[in-house]
Amino acid sequence: MSDTSINLDELRQRIDQLDSDILNLISERANCAQQVAHVKLAEDKDAVFYRPEREAQVLRRIMALNKGPLDSEEMARLFREIMSACLALEQPIKVAYLGPEGTFTQQAALKHFGESAVSLPMAAIDEVFREVEAGAVHYGVVPVENSTEGVVNHTLDTFMDSSIKICGEVVLRIHHHLLVSETTRRDKVSRIYSHPQSFGQCRKWLDAHYPHAERVPVSSNAEAAKLVKTEWHSAAIAGDMAAKLYGLEHIAEKIEDRPDNSTRFLIIGNQDVPMAGEDKTSIVVAMRNQPGTLHALLEPFHRHQIDLTRLETRPSRTGVWNYVFFIDFKGHRDEPRVAAVLEEVRLRAADLRVLGSYPIGVL
Ligand SMILES: C=C(O[C@@H]1C=C(C(=O)O)C=C[C@H]1O)C(=O)O
Numbered sequence: 001m002s003d004t005s006i007n008l009d010e011l012r013q014r015i016d017q018l019d020s021d022i023l024n025l026i027s028e029r030a031n032c033a034q035q036v037a038h039v040k041l042a043e044d045k046d047a048v049f050y051r052p053e054r055e056a057q058v059l060r061r062i063m064a065l066n067k068g069p070l071d072s073e074e075m076a077r078l079f080r081e082i083m084s085a086c087l088a089l090e091q092p093i094k095v096a097y098l099g100p101e102g103t104f105t106q107q108a109a110l111k112h113f114g115e116s117a118v119s120l121p122m123a124a125i126d127e128v129f130r131e132v133e134a135g136a137v138h139y140g141v142v143p144v145e146n147s148t149e150g151v152v153n154h155t156l157d158t159f160m161d162s163s164i165k166i167c168g169e170v171v172l173r174i175h176h177h178l179l180v181s182e183t184t185r186r187d188k189v190s191r192i193y194s195h196p197q198s199f200g201q202c203r204k205w206l207d208a209h210y211p212h213a214e215r216v217p218v219s220s221n222a223e224a225a226k227l228v229k230t231e232w233h234s235a236a237i238a239g240d241m242a243a244k245l246y247g248l249e250h251i252a253e254k255i256e257d258r259p260d261n262s263t264r265f266l267i268i269g270n271q272d273v274p275m276a277g278e279d280k281t282s283i284v285v286a287m288r289n290q291p292g293t294l295h296a297l298l299e300p301f302h303r304h305q306i307d308l309t310r311l312e313t314r315p316s317r318t319g320v321w322n323y324v325f326f327i328d329f330k331g332h333r334d335e336p337r338v339a340a341v342l343e344e345v346r347l348r349a350a351d352l353r354v355l356g357s358y359p360i361g362v363l
Pocket residue numbers: 032033036037049050051052054055058082083084086087
């Protein structure tokens with residue numbers, strides 16, 4: 001036996017020993033999580049076991065402690081799955097998302113809650129809201145903005161008619177691929193299916209490579225992937241999940257015009273989330289239509305040095321609400337300086353609703 005094979009055996013024995021240790025530690029962790037669940041139940045029989053702020057703290061702590069060689073995000077993803085499995089022992093989390101199966105929203109839901117969550121596809125954004133409001137699921141996941149294409153208006157509008165709360169956010173890097181089925185004549189692609197947002201994100205690439213192909217907008221990327229299964233002259237733009245689900249092949253990968261293309265999704269629920277340490281707050285404010293309105297709205301944020309991360313205007317849908325602003329900023333509603341700003345803005349506004357304070361997306 002050569003030296004390398006002796007080393008290999010030794011290393012494998014060491015790995016076996018480490019795996020046994022990891023196994024025992026994960027089991028011990030799962031036992032602890034089960035005990036936490038019993039404590040929560042003893043305090044409140046309708047307790048929700050999932051705690052967004054605690055999970056964010058666990059993941060942030062792991063990332064801070066990590067010394068490599070695995071990178072911190074990779075390590076946090078592993079712990080994400082361990083937490084997800086621990087939680088599922090007591091109460092599998094049910095999550096409604098904007099479907100169908102294979103969409104980026106499903107990918108976002110699993111990234112946020114882990115693979116042990118039960119994810120249920122809904123046909124429309126308002127259905128996701130309704131399922132959460134009715135208590136049929138614990139949480140919902142909806143897209144809210146894309147770095148290339150901008151805001152998902154329908155999601156913002158749905159908040160105006162709902163009492164739902166924002167409990168978290170998750171940002172997903174969006175990679176689009178040009179996909180075909182086994183039977184597609186790759187040199188004869190004359191039609192491309194995708195969601196309008198995805199066409200927007202791949203516009204330049206399509207103009208350069210498929211200027212003459214007909215672009216057919218459909219309701220989701222997953223729907224596009226499904227359609228090309230049966231058409232020999234068609235291709236779809238969709239992501240990895242849809243490609244895998246429908247067994248499609250890649251003609252071209254990562255065809256998005258901007259390499260940093262990403263989408264932000266919101267986690268919606270019925271829960272007020274306590275402070276995690278690094279939080280964001282989302283509010284919707286209605287202002288009267290008079291000069292100086294926007295300045296009056298933003299001035300308190302500036303004075304209290306609160307960092308705005310987003311400001312969107314939507315047309316009001318009632319007579320009272322002339323202008324409606326959706327504002328995201330850093331901080332939690334329970335922090336005194338945030339509470340002070342909210343109080344000041346409330347006095348200046350026709351209406352103000354806090355949609356939620358929640359941990360800034362960790363992964
Ligand atoms: C164990 C708890 O409950 C759940 C499981 C967690 C975990 O496995 O670390 C963290 C938060 C909760 O979602 C807890 O609240 O500490």
